[in-house]
Amino acid sequence: METARHEEAPRVLVVDDEKVIRGILSDFLTTEGLIVRTAENGEAALAELQRRSYNLVISDLKMPRMGGLELLEAINQLQLPVLTIIISGFGTVETAIEAMKRGAYDYVLKPFKVEDIVHIVKRALERQRLERENMRLREAVSVYQISEAISQSLSVEPILRLLVDTAVEELGADAVTLLLEDDENSGQYSERMRRCRDGHEDALSQPKVGELLRCYEGAMPVLAHGAKLQQFFATEIDAESVVAFCSIPLVVRHRIVGMLNACSYTRGCKFNEGQRKMLAVLASRAAFSIENARLYQHLLDSKQRLEVANLSLEENFRQTIVGFANALEESDRYTRGHSERVSHFARLIGEGLGLSERDLDRVVLSAKVHDIGKIGIPSEKLNKAGRLTPDEIAIFRTHPEKGRRILDPIPFLRDLVPAVYCHHECYDGSGYPQGLRGPDIPLIGRIISVADTYDAMTTDRAYRRALPHAAAMAEIRRCAGTQLDPEIVAVFERELGRLGFDRADPGQLVLPAMALVGGI
Numbered sequence: 335m336e337t338a339r340h341e342e343a344p345r346v347l348v349v350d351d352e353k354v355i356r357g358i359l360s361d362f363l364t365t366e367g368l369i370v371r372t373a374e375n376g377e378a379a380l381a382e383l384q385r386r387s388y389n390l391v392i393s394d395l396k397m398p399r400m401g402g403l404e405l406l407e408a409i410n411q412l413q414l415p416v417l418t419i420i421i422s423g424f425g426t427v428e429t430a431i432e433a434m435k436r437g438a439y440d441y442v443l444k445p446f447k448v449e450d451i452v453h454i455v456k457r458a459l460e461r462q463r464l465e466r467e468n469m470r471l472r473e474a475v476s477v478y479q480i481s482e483a484i485s486q487s488l489s490v491e492p493i494l495r496l497l498v499d500t501a502v503e504e505l506g507a508d509a510v511t512l513l514l515e516d517d518e519n520s521g522q523y524s525e526r527m528r529r530c531r532d533g534h535e536d537a538l539s540q541p542k543v544g545e546l547l548r549c550y551e552g553a554m555p556v557l558a559h560g561a562k563l564q565q566f567f568a569t570e571i572d573a574e575s576v577v578a579f580c581s582i583p584l585v586v587r588h589r590i591v592g593m594l595n596a597c598s599y600t601r602g603c604k605f606n607e608g609q610r611k612m613l614a615v616l617a618s619r620a621a622f623s624i625e626n627a628r629l630y631q632h633l634l635d636s637k638q639r640l641e642v643a644n645l646s647l648e649e650n651f652r653q654t655i656v657g658f659a660n661a662l663e664e665s666d667r668y669t670r671g672h673s674e675r676v677s678h679f680a681r682l683i684g685e686g687l688g689l690s691e692r693d694l695d696r697v698v699l700s701a702k703v704h705d706i707g708k709i710g711i712p713s714e715k716l717n718k719a720g721r722l723t724p725d726e727i728a729i730f731r732t733h734p735e736k737g738r739r740i741l742d743p744i745p746f747l748r749d750l751v752p753a754v755y756c757h758h759e760c761y762d763g764s765g766y767p768q769g770l771r772g773p774d775i776p777l778i779g780r781i782i783s784v785a786d787t788y789d790a791m792t793t794d795r796a797y798r799r800a801l802p803h804a805a806a807m808a809e810i811r812r813c814a815g816t817q818l819d820p821e822i823v824a825v826f827e828r829e830l831g832r833l834g835f836d837r838a839d840p841g842q843l844v845l846p847a848m849a850l851v852g853g854i
């Protein structure tokens with residue numbers, strides 16, 4: 335992981351116990367535009383390298399306290415991003431090979447020409463520049479890919495996960511938490527996601543949200559090390575255990591909708607300005623995506639609530655229409671319960687035809703309201719005991735059309751219209767109101783026609799007594815092909831037979847059988 339970015343001139347550390355050599359190299363390299371510092375041995379060099387970031391170390395091999403190879407070893411162990419050139423006064427191939435094995439970039443033998451050193455340094459810095467450029471390019475591509483993934487998500491959780499993972503991986507953070515503003519409680523923030531590296535699960539420190547909000551002035555992230563840490567944590571223990579802290583506000587239209595907090599508990603692992611900027615870019619993209627995802631979720635929730643309300647409204651409407659149909663029948667003792675019975679018989683036929691549950695529901699509801707159009711016919715005409723006059727017949731025959739006009743304007747009742755409008759059509763085309771023939775009559779109309787006819791015959795009417803089942807079925811069979819669809823008649827007879835209608839006592843035919851049908 336790169337821990338430093340070099341915006342200024344490259345920095346070189348010259349390490350040699352001979353003051354003269356330090357001076358010569360320092361002078362020459364400074365004139366080349368480099369920033370040069372010196373150290374008299376490996377130990378002093380190591381301390382300086384941990385204090386500041388360098389691009390290159392030029393080190394003598396033999397020095398008191400700590401030699402060049404040991405310094406190289408320590409640099410490797412600390413994974414400092416610095417190239418090393420070894421200068422050896424005891425030049426043997428073996429020493430050079432050893433230095434290269436331990437990760438040295440190159441070596442120079444004493445006595446050396448200063449121009450040679452300058453040449454090697456320039457070559458090393460150029461290589462380092464290219465490597466860092468490559469790394470930055472890889473990082474940019476990776477950040478771009480993460481950013482794209484964030485912007486394409488419509489759920490909050492994956493966005494939070496990507497942001498937290500990126501903070502852990504790209505910053506090398508030991509613990510990352512993400513807080514979001516509460517939906518109902520504006521200005522209050524709750525932790526929504528966290529990730530800790532192994533061994534740091536218990537070390538997670540919660541920063542002071544109020545302090546962070548105060549420090550986010552201008553939506554600027556917070557980056558703190560050392561003594562500055564104390565102000566962000568509630569307890570001194572936290573501030574002492576945290577080595578570095580970075581907090582990025584998630585801002586949407588000047589409102590802070592969340593905060594991303596990253597802590598390092600590892601000595602020497604600090605967050606730098608470049609990492610903070612990268613995370614701020616991602617956080618900015620994430621903030622908008624989170625807001626979009628939240629709005630989208632609200633939209634879905636509202637849609638769902640609306641659908642539930644709509645369903646309830648539709649159900650209420652259906653029940654109201656069924657209530658009207660029942661009220662209509664209640665006014666006449668002969669037709670009381672007629673539509674309910676027709677709906678049972680119609681369902682029986684529908685099941686015999688293998689209709690889907692959804693179609694069966696439509697069959698049942700259609701049957702319950704099939705005579706709703708009678709609502710517009712004076713009750714004295716409907717319940718007349720004697721024979722109807724031609725004018726009265728004409729009025730009676732308007733009820734399918736009246737029913738259609740009642741239901742048609744209501745979108746979710748419109749699918750009941752075929753049954754209501756066509757249940758008096760005859761298979762041979764002699765019915766009304768349209769005189770449709772055979773399969774031109776909607777199936778649901780042909781089903782209800784059979785069920786309606788059977789119930790009308792097997793119940794008392796003002797103008798005649800109820801027929802027994804066998805007699806009614808004989809009449810139904812006789813009408814198959816003229817008034818009624820023969821296939822549906824066959825299905826009806828088969829289904830009634832399956833339920834035991836054909837074996838029942840003629841005097842008990844309707845009621846016991848209804849109990850059976852009602853239980854389906």
Ligand SMILES: [Fe+2]
Binds near residue numbers: 704
């Ligand atoms: Fe009717």
